[in-house]
Amino acid sequence: MLVAKKDSTSYLDNNQNPEKPKRMKKKNKYNRKNRVGIKLKVFIYAIVMLIFCLSILLRYAQITGIRYEISEIDTNISKLERKKQNLIVKLDEIKESDWIEKEAKEKLEMVYPTENQVVYLDINNNSSEVAKAEDNGKPRDNDDFIFLKSFKGWLDKIMNIF
Missing domain, CATH: 1.20.5 (Single alpha-helices involved in coiled-coils or other helix-helix interfaces)
Structure with missing residues (x-):
C-alpha cells in the first residue's frame, strides 16, 4: 500500500521569521x-x-x-x-748596598770605623778571660759571674755546635 504524501508548501510573508531549530x-x-x-x-x-x-x-x-x-x-x-711591581722595584733598590750606604751616611750620619775603634775577639777563650780583657786586668766581683759559672757547660756545648 502506498500512502500518498501530502506536499504542503507554505509561503511565509516577508514579515514572518522562521523559527530556529532547537x-x-x-x-x-x-x-x-x-x-x-x-x-x-x-x-x-x-x-x-x-x-x-x-x-x-x-x-x-x-x-x-x-x-x-x-x-x-x-x-x-x-x-x-x-702596586706590587712598584714595591718590587723599591725592594730591589733597598737591597742594594750602595743605597744602604748612602742612606746611612745621609740620614743617620754614620761613618766607617777608624783603626782604633775596631776590636777583635777570640771566641775560643773562656768567658772569664774575655771579661778580664774587657776590664783591662781589673779584678771583678764573683757575684757578676755566678750566672756565667752556672751555665758555663751549656754555653760551651752550644758554642761547639756552631
Whole structure:
C-alpha cells in the first residue's frame, strides 16, 4: 500500500521569521562552553610564557651584574699588580748596598770605623778571660759571674755546635 504524501508548501510573508531549530541552540551552548575552555587555555599559556620570559630576563640581569663585578675585580687586580711591581722595584733598590750606604751616611750620619775603634775577639777563650780583657786586668766581683759559672757547660756545648 502506498500512502500518498501530502506536499504542503507554505509561503511565509516577508514579515514572518522562521523559527530556529532547537539543535542550533544546543550547539551554541556547546560552543560557549568550548569557547570558555579555549580562552582559559590561552590565558594559562600566556601566563606560562610570561613567567618564562620574566625568568629569562632575571637571569640576564644576574649575568650582567656578575659581569660588572668581574670587571671591577679585574681592575682591582690590575691596580694591585702595578702596586706590587712598584714595591718590587723599591725592594730591589733597598737591597742594594750602595743605597744602604748612602742612606746611612745621609740620614743617620754614620761613618766607617777608624783603626782604633775596631776590636777583635777570640771566641775560643773562656768567658772569664774575655771579661778580664774587657776590664783591662781589673779584678771583678764573683757575684757578676755566678750566672756565667752556672751555665758555663751549656754555653760551651752550644758554642761547639756552631
